Amino acid sequence: MSKWEQTTLYRRLRPRVLRRDRYTCQECGYRDPSGKTLETHHTVARATGGQHSMDTLVTLCRSCHKRHTDVLVATLATARRAASRKPVERHPGIKE
């Protein structure tokens, strides 16, 4: 699926997801009937191959969405740090 198709699908799905979740944040219960302060969150991150569909999208308010994004960013950063960490070698000059 092209990026353009993804975006189009997302725009079409977003109001349906908001309606399905009754314009309520699925985490803290915050409700906004206008939907303006609500966002749709991918339960399967796009970075790990998540596709746009009603099943992978959930309604979240901005602050809950931000928390999710922060956690994802922190997880990725930790994974990168762990991958680049080299085993500590004993200094060759140190004698027992």
Ligand SMILES: [Zn+2]
């Ligand atoms: Zn919330």
